[in-house]
Amino acid sequence: MRVGLLSEGGYPYAAGEGGEWCDHLVRGLGQHDFELYALSRSARQEDSGWHALPGNVRRVRAAPLWGGPAPGSVGSAYGSYGREQRRRFAGHFGDLAAAITLPGDQAYRFADGLHGLADLARDEGGLAAALRSELALRALETACRAPGAHPAAYSAKVADLLVVSGFLERALRPLSLDWYGSADGDRGLAGVDLCHATSAGPAALPGLLAKRFFGTPLLVTEYEVHLREYYLAGTETLSLPVRTLLSAFHRRLAAQVYAEAALITAGDGQARRWQERCGADRARLRTIHPGMDATLYEAVGEGDLNDTAAGPAGGGPALVWAGGDVEPHLWEALAAMRTAEPGVRLRVLGRPPASGSVPDGVAYGPAVGPEDYAAGDVVVLSGAADGFPTALAEAMFCGRATVSPDAGAVREVIGGTGLVVPAQDPRALAEACLALLREPERRARLGAAARARALELFTVEQNVSAFGALYLEVLSRAPVQHAAPDPSVPFSHAAGTQQPLSVSPRAASPTWAGRP
């Protein structure tokens, strides 16, 4: 099978989020070919270079989503647009703009506009310049002044319109790329059996277009929900109308991607709730937990199980604070613990504060690996864990008993194998820690259970095999139907593809079935 992995600011670039799981995925599914289609977010990211790519990555294509438009885009330039093309552009862009500015359910309008613009870009080219033209500004203004438009959009000034149209040009740049087959015989996304997008933002746009042009099924995986990431990134420097319009664009785009995707996967329950909220169909949602390399933690996890009773070397019982900066309630909890157990030590994984002295019995150290967890009897997780709590999973792999605040996806990660306390509650935290410190056997039992759970759920192997199964599931539902076999690929059609009795007018077998 040939998979097109679509990313934005991610995988092949060394500086970017989500690089690790993509790397594990591509290496783990060595039986499939991958083509990487990457959109970069900044010049700094492009300069950072790429991950080392394994042999089953057949091709990498990259395009920038920043800076000015590329000079040599496919097709003719906007300047050569005739009256008919201008009318088409104004109509489709007007649809898109109206979908952004009007409240209510505008999904059909957004889809119409997006598809129309994609067709126009494919037929005529020059879309980037058209999106920066006065025609686009006028269409945007008309949509903002339309009756019923969002009040904030109604108050948009010319400067706001300019900012929004510049942003739209960048976000819609995937529409005018030459990834969808070009004149020189390069088939691009027409040659892949499945598109796998790593977010529901602009990264999924090529997947939407491949689905429209070639019927390629789209799989969307979000370990960080794109929309939430956009909101958390902070857009305070922009004016209110701009933020309103951009937020509406991101919402509609996410809804469109979720509606078109064959399957959507989330990393945890919180992400899944966001996706559902944004319009993803529950029947097509799957949760695939992120995977971590279990071999790193094997020595600590297994070694500790043998001599639990001995405990870590030196002094009294030790706590490890992991997963983020120290929160104020920890000091209260520590003081409460010391009244009962005077010898309690604390090790904080992270930088010491720039000002103020370090209290007695507290040590700071950078988080380097599993050895950090080996030094503690109980691991306490900070409440700053947004999304998937990686530190908690690491502690579970190390076989440690944990005390975590009730936030994010902590409950579904920990299951029943650790204690969960209300967030920001020093007394509950102190009580839970003391209960674990006083009972070494319970600690060991919980730690062993946590490690077993982590090995079951959070390994790279389960992650990769789950994606492999999903690929087959998606493909079995939507076989790719190429009108003509690719002559450049030997055995691109298997001997058994053509059935003796023509049940269906088109070949119904995936191309990968016959490939070496």
Place this chain on the structure above:
Amino acid sequence: MTTSLRPENAAPNPVGIAEATAGDAAPGEGPAPEETRAHPDGTPADPVKALLRRHHALCAGAVDPLEIAAGLEARGVCDRVAAAYRHRDVFALAEELHARVERGQESERTAEPAPRPAGDGPCAVLRAGWGTTGSLAWLWLAAYALVGDGLVVLLLHGRRGLPPQALASAAVTAAAPTALALACSVAPAAWCAHWFAGRARRVLGASRGLAEFGRRVRPALLVTVTLFVGALLAFLWPARTALPAGPSPAAPAATPSSPTPPSRRSAG
């Protein structure tokens, strides 16, 4: 789900007028009376109000309930906390917060960063042009205006007839006033562009529509062009009168080569 729970609230209409009047009284002097009035089970009558006050900046700055939900989740409010506020999940809670927050100050706050700092646009390009490359380009232009025409004629028609020194000197004397005036008019050109850019930026910040922007910028453009043309003419006239022009601009170059052009052109 949310609406079914609403009758429990003391305020029957969360977006309503009662809320607004209470909010007017509240800011300075602590909790509003209705908030302190507790339910029989001990919880405050309107717990969302305290939450609203705690996260007021977040709620007032948000353009969308989802933005509030993202901010709340980042601050540790999860679905179980939302249940304490009688909501099914964070999204429902965020929707109520979005509906109830006062937006009076918020529009003023966000309207303020509209005028952007000067630093981009044509004037910056021109000002940057005063560096090495700009000076080089200026010198090149002035040199071309002085001797460029003569050199082109020389290349086209060969050096037959007159010696090159004579040709060059004739060209210099012919083009010198124009070149001098053009060189001097670079400074007014930069100033005009700067003025126009500043003017256009001010208009851009203030105008609400494209038509209005065009209407207000067009006179400025006209004034700019007129100013520059005036400056150019003002430089040209004294330059022409002060510098002794040659007998005729084209005469010295044209006379020696007059027999050659047809043959040259046909050859070329």
